[in-house]
Amino acid sequence: MLLLNNIEVIYSDVIQVLRGVSMQAPEGKIVALLGANGAGKTTTLRAISGLLRAQEGKVTRGNIEFGGQRIDNLDPENIVRLGIIQVLEGRRLFRHLTVEENLLLGGIARGGIARDLEQVYEYFPRLKDLRRRVSGYLSGGEQQMLVIGRGLMAHPKLMMLDEPSLGLAPLLVQEIFEEIKKMSEREGMAIILVEQNARLALKIADYAYVMENGRVVLDGPAAQLAENEDIKEFYLGLTQVGERKSYRDVKHYKRRKRWLG
Amino acid sequence: MNWQLLPQFVVTGLLAGGPLALTALGLVLIFKSTYIFNFAQGQLLLLGALFTWWFAVEAGFPLWLSIVLALVFSALLGFGIERFALRPMTGQPLLSIVLMTLGLSQALHGLALLFFGGAQRNFPQIFSAANPYKVTTPFIYNDNPIVIILKQNLVWSFVIAILGVLVIGAFFRYTHAGLAMRGASEDHELAQSIGLRIHRIFGVSWALAGVVATLGGVLLATSSGLDLSLSVVVLAAFPVVLLGGLESIPGTIVGGLLIGLSQGLVSASSLSMIRNTSEIMPYVVLLIVLLIRPEGLFGQKRIERI
Numbered sequence: 094m095l096l097l098n099n100i101e102v103i104y105s106d107v108i109q110v111l112r113g114v115s116m117q118a119p120e121g122k123i124v125a126l127l128g129a130n131g132a133g134k135t136t137t138l139r140a141i142s143g144l145l146r147a148q149e150g151k152v153t154r155g156n157i158e159f160g161g162q163r164i165d166n167l168d169p170e171n172i173v174r175l176g177i178i179q180v181l182e183g184r185r186l187f188r189h190l191t192v193e194e195n196l197l198l199g200g201i202a203r204g205g206i207a208r209d210l211e212q213v214y215e216y217f218p219r220l221k222d223l224r225r226r227v228s229g230y231l232s233g234g235e236q237q238m239l240v241i242g243r244g245l246m247a248h249p250k251l252m253m254l255d256e257p258s259l260g261l262a263p264l265l266v267q268e269i270f271e272e273i274k275k276m277s278e279r280e281g282m283a284i285i286l287v288e289q290n291a292r293l294a295l296k297i298a299d300y301a302y303v304m305e306n307g308r309v310v311l312d313g314p315a316a317q318l319a320e321n322e323d324i325k326e327f328y329l330g331l332t333q334v335g336e337r338k339s340y341r342d343v344k345h346y347k348r349r350k351r352w353l354g
Numbered sequence: 355m356n357w358q359l360l361p362q363f364v365v366t367g368l369l370a371g372g373p374l375a376l377t378a379l380g381l382v383l384i385f386k387s388t389y390i391f392n393f394a395q396g397q398l399l400l401l402g403a404l405f406t407w408w409f410a411v412e413a414g415f416p417l418w419l420s421i422v423l424a425l426v427f428s429a430l431l432g433f434g435i436e437r438f439a440l441r442p443m444t445g446q447p448l449l450s451i452v453l454m455t456l457g458l459s460q461a462l463h464g465l466a467l468l469f470f471g472g473a474q475r476n477f478p479q480i481f482s483a484a485n486p487y488k489v490t491t492p493f494i495y496n497d498n499p500i501v502i503i504l505k506q507n508l509v510w511s512f513v514i515a516i517l518g519v520l521v522i523g524a525f526f527r528y529t530h531a532g533l534a535m536r537g538a539s540e541d542h543e544l545a546q547s548i549g550l551r552i553h554r555i556f557g558v559s560w561a562l563a564g565v566v567a568t569l570g571g572v573l574l575a576t577s578s579g580l581d582l583s584l585s586v587v588v589l590a591a592f593p594v595v596l597l598g599g600l601e602s603i604p605g606t607i608v609g610g611l612l613i614g615l616s617q618g619l620v621s622a623s624s625l626s627m628i629r630n631t632s633e634i635m636p637y638v639v640l641l642i643v644l645l646i647r648p649e650g651l652f653g654q655k656r657i658e659r660i
Contacts (some may be wrong), residue, residue, distance in 0.1 A: 147445065147543050172550030185544045187537045189654050201530055202549030247549060293572045 094120050095141065095177075095251055096284055098156030099229035100113040100165070100308075102133075102140050104148065110136045112307040113155065118251060118283040119174065123274065125315060126287045127328060132304040134287045138253045141285075142179035143169035159251070159312060173202050176250035182287075183259065185241075188229030192220055195228050195239055199246030213242040216272045234265040242267070252276075253285040258293065266290065270297050290327035295319045303328075356476060356624045358495045362502040367612055369504070372512030376570040377587055378594035379519050380563045386526065387535035389448065390491015392433070393455045396588035402428045402568025403477070403584055404470045408477050417478055421572060425565050432564030433478050436557045440454025444542075444553075447524075454504035463585065472509035472582050478577040481507040512575040516607060518569055522562070523603035530634040535559055593640035599653025608651060613639060 095118040099296070102111040111133050116287055118124045126134050129181070139145045140152050141159075146169070157165040164172055165232065177335035187195050193210065200209050200318060217238040221282055244252050258266040274297045277284045288294035293299060294316045303311040318324050363393050377399060384392040405427045409420035439458055443451045487504045494500070538545040538555045545552050565646035574587055598605025613636045620632045631638075649655055 145381045169546045170549050170551045199548050
């Protein structure tokens with residue numbers, strides 16, 4: 094459904110962040126986007142959602158297609174109306190508004206209605222109890238549920254989640270991830286999941302891309318990537334069983350280099 | 355203290371707070387939806403009154419039609435300001451945008467002078483100046499009940515102003531458009547990410563601010579006459595918004611009443627030295643409140659999570 098074809102992104106006319114990224118996100122599937130800090134994951138999301146503009150970034154090459162329509166460099170407002178929602182990193186909410194007001198705002202682009210609220214409360218029952226509370230005072234986990242719920246209010250065909258696990262307790266992350274999985278299955282929604290927590294992301298994702306320095310260096314079905322030696326070592330922190338780990342053996346640089354080729 | 359006149363001054367002061375609240379509402383509107391403190395509000399108010407005057411006196415339209423036309427014109431003016439002065443500034447530091455409104459205030463003042471001239475104008479009377487309302491109070495002074503005399507325009511200006519504030523308040527509180535405005539002010543990028551058309555929202559806010567300013571300008575001009583100095587009433591509205599809280603619509607009513615009351619009370623003093631402080635009284639009240647509650651009486655406390 095979503096197709097990125099060899100896109101390049103340049104900030105402020107000089108700083109190149111993406112150097113030819115191609116990927117796709119099919120309907121009803123979860124695609125994980127992994128990589129270290131500064132690899133270009135968030136920039137990729139912003140290129141899709143059109144929010145690059147606010148930061149003086151531009152897609153300078155390649156194209157982005159959604160349902161057969163080119164969307165690169167459209168206004169973010171119009172991209173949302175096509176059915177693409179980016180849930181920003183860091184649990185950004187309207188902190189002075191109540192939980193319910195936050196949710197209603199999420200649906201406002203398509204005339205949000207009460208029925209949609211019930212749907213969100215079904216996934217995150219805790220939000221229903223908190224609905225009159227000012228959202229700025231919620232706990233981290235509740236805030237994360239709220240921003241995902243707010244994204245769902247727009248009934249997107251594609252939801253992009255930027256590090257939903259950031260700073261949350263592992264159990265809570267698991268709970269939230271389960272709801273994400275349920276959502277994509279039930280609503281037939283494509284999900285792009287940007288994560289540092291590679292182990293969990295690979296567990297729920299169908300397909301995964303690994304980014305480094307503005308390029309996709311590795312991709313494949315999630316189950317297959319989870320077995321990949323490099324992924325295991327760099328992202329899952331595992332080495333061959335029984336071997337003692339020494340920094341001399343890692344040959345970190347060499348192995349990374351191979352991906353770039 | 356001049357006890358006999360005290361009830362009169364208290365009531366007059368409170369009533370004068372109505373138009374003050376309406377003037378302050380214009381500032382709150384812009385601040386609530388764009389996070390900008392609009393220094394040009396006074397000039398918007400002046401232009402609104404001048405539009406009304408021009409339609410009613412120069413063009414000879416009936417008064418009600420003139421007011422409607424002036425409201426439409428000032429709404430368009432508000433739209434225009436957002437589109438051509440502020441939108442190009444999107445993404446710039448807040449301070450530059452606020453300074454832009456300061457520049458706008460000077461530009462609008464110049465335009466008013468250019469097109470309408472600086473002379474004192476006879477603004478049409480909306481409410482009859484004869485037959486003031488007389489209210490007998492239960493207070494007794496020298497064996498006579500104290501009677502207070504209220505000019506019609508003072509009473510009706512108050513009623514209209516408070517109604518205006520309540521209507522706008524309900525709009526913000528209960529409509530989707532109002533909710534979108536409250537959301538948009540808090541975080542522009544987040545608002546865009548969920549599909550709010552923030553520029554349209556800002557345009558509507560400025561148009562509304564123009565409408566509110568015109569309403570205030572007409573009410574003030576009809577009681578105190580119209581010339582270019584009308585725009586300085588915002589100086590009294592600054593303490594009102596800061597007192598009530600920059601984001602609070604009910605705060606403008608409470609702030610307006612308090613500031614009006616403080617001026618009335620000081621005017622009731624028998625010492626001329628104290629009476630003469632009525633101009634600076636709003637700022638004295640403001641200073642005291644800000645020392646105790648920096649966010650104003652009903653302003654938003656910054657929510658910080660640690």
